[in-house]
Amino acid sequence: MNKKYFAAFxxxxxxxxxxxxxxxxxxxxxxxxxxxxxxxxxxxxGYQAFSSPxxxxxxxxxxxxxxxxxIAIVIGTLVAFGIGYLLTKAINRDSHAHH
Amino acid sequence: xxxxxxxxxxxxCAIYFIVTLPFIIKSLRWAKGxxxxxxxxxxxxxxxGIFAIxxxxxxxxxxxxxxxxxxxxxxxxxxxxxxxxxxxxIVLLIQGLLFADGGIxxxxxxxxxxxxxxxxxxxxxYRGLRKRVSMSAASFTGAWLGLFVSSLVVAVxxxxxxxxxxxxxxxxxxxxHAIIGVVAEGAITAVVVSTILKVSPEIFPALTKEVxx
Numbered sequence: 016m017n018k019k020y021f022a023a024f025x026x027x028x029x030x031x032x033x034x035x036x037x038x039x040x041x042x043x044x045x046x047x048x049x050x051x052x053x054x055x056x057x058x059x060x061g062y063q064a065f066s067s068p069x070x071x072x073x074x075x076x077x078x079x080x081x082x083x084x085x086i087a088i089v090i091g092t093l094v095a096f097g098i099g100y101l102l103t104k105a106i107n108r109d110s111h112a113h114h
Numbered sequence: 115x116x117x118x119x120x121x122x123x124x125x126x127c128a129i130y131f132i133v134t135l136p137f138i139i140k141s142l143r144w145a146k147g148x149x150x151x152x153x154x155x156x157x158x159x160x161x162x163g164i165f166a167i168x169x170x171x172x173x174x175x176x177x178x179x180x181x182x183x184x185x186x187x188x189x190x191x192x193x194x195x196x197x198x199x200x201x202x203x204i205v206l207l208i209q210g211l212l213f214a215d216g217g218i219x220x221x222x223x224x225x226x227x228x229x230x231x232x233x234x235x236x237x238x239x240y241r242g243l244r245k246r247v248s249m250s251a252a253s254f255t256g257a258w259l260g261l262f263v264s265s266l267v268v269a270v271x272x273x274x275x276x277x278x279x280x281x282x283x284x285x286x287x288x289x290x291h292a293i294i295g296v297v298a299e300g301a302i303t304a305v306v307v308s309t310i311l312k313v314s315p316e317i318f319p320a321l322t323k324e325v326x327x
Contacts, residue, residue, distance in 0.1 A: 021317045022155035029162040032170060040181075041173035046265065046290030047115050049178040050278065053286060057121065057277045064119040067214035072169065091208055092166045098204050099161030103154045106146045 026096060033092045037072070037084035115183070115261075115268055115291070116209065117224055119217030122275040130271075131222030137199050137230050144196035153192070156317065157201070160188050165205050172298045180294030183228045183264075186236030186257040187303040191310065193320020195237040202229030223271060227264045236260025249311060249325060250304040257303035258295040265291035 044052065051057040068075070069087045077083035122130070149157065164184035171179040184205075185198030192198075206224050209215040216224045240256030247255075269283035278287075307321070315322045 018152045018156055018317055021314060022159040025156075025159035026162055029159065029166040032163075032166040036166065036169040040169060040171040041179035043171070043173055043177050043179040045115065045171060046178055046180050046287060046294055047117065047268065049176075049290060050269075050283060050286040051121075054278055054282065056279060057272075060120045060277055061118040062120040063214055063217070065211065065214065065218040067210075067212055069212045070214050072213055072215070087213070088166065088169045091169075091212060092162045094208050094212065095165035095205055096158045096162035098208070099158035099201070100154060102204070103145050103149055103157050106142060107149060107151070107154065 029092050029096070030089055033088040034085045036088055115180075115224075115228060115265060116206075116216030117220045117227075117268065117272070119219050121217070121272060121277045122220050122223055124219060126271075126275055127219045127222060129222075130220070130226050134222045134226045134230065137196075138203055138225070141196040141200035141203065144194055145200055148192075148194060157192070157197070160184075160191065161201050161204050164188065164201060165208065167302070168205065168209070172294070174290065174293045178290055178294075180290065180298050182298045182302050183232055183261055185229055185233035186240065186260045186299070187253075187306055189233050189237040190240055190253055190256070190303070190307055190324075191318045191321055193318075193324065195233045198233030198237065199225075199229045202233065227268050227271070231267050232260040232264035234260075235263045244324065250308045253307040254300040254304035258292075258300035261291050261295040261299040262288065 069090065072087045073079060073083045074087050077086065167182045167184060169181070171181045173179045183202070185202045188201045189195045189198035203225050206216060206221060206229065210218050210221050236256040236259055239259045240252045243255055244252035265287040266284055269278055269287040270280070272278035273280035273283050310318060311321065311325065
């Protein structure tokens with residue numbers, strides 16, 4: 016298997032996980048949230064410093080509908096791929112320019 | 115394990131950004147020095163995969179859940195903890211900015227915990243173990259330990275911040291993440307590493323070198 020084929024397979028798998036995650040994932044609080052619920056010191060401390068466009072892994076235009084969460088996560092996965100690709104590509108183009 | 119905004123005072127957040135910055139710079143140097151054309155799509159795929167798997171919370175008994183962090187897996191596959199640092203920096207930036215999963219003021223702390231501490235502890239534990247035990251056992255233990263130790267560091271940070279009491283914070287963070295780490299971090303890392311070694315070891319030369327050296 017070559018690297019490009021492997022990368023394509025991996026990306027397809029990542030997108031599949033993204034689509035299924037909202038249906039499979041547990042909605043229970045995570046470890047840190049569960050711990051915070053136990054301590055009065057942390058009560059009311061959390062807030063949001065930035066208004067995120069896909070808050071809570073939903074697309075606001077689609078509300079809480081069934082496809083809203085999978086689409087939001089797929090967007091995140093594709094953005095992660097895009098930034099991972101473009102950033103390392105740009106870094107390596109730089110290094111060739113210096114030689 | 116994503117700390118939200120408000121859990122750490124801003125001046126302490128600033129310290130975590132300052133501590134984190136040299137590691138991010140070093141990780142960019144790693145990408146420049148160690149990556150070739152062919153490994154760029156692999157790196158991007160790992161970023162996508164780790165983002166996706168972080169959306170998959172696995173339940174543990176008692177109404178709590180947790181997900182993989184993935185820095186140790188990336189470090190093992192690409193042969194350097196700085197690969198994990200760079201990947202987690204990208205993933206945490208996207209989660210914080212687009213999804214409000216993890217705060218913005220605490221981004222430095224979140225990168226320090228999940229990107230740096232978890233990855234370095236896990237990767238070097240794996241390195242130390244891999245000649246004595248099987249690759250699966252070494253990757254499982256490294257990934258588990260990375261998550262566990264970083265959860266204790268989070269408890270210490272939040273106790274300095276006045277948000278968690280120290281001993282109870284250590285107890286609950288440690289307990290939850292010791293359990294979460296078994297499946298969500300250890301097992302997934304071990305399965306991915308051993309599957310790649312079996313199916314297509316030539317894809318990750320750093321991993322293959324580790325096995326044959």
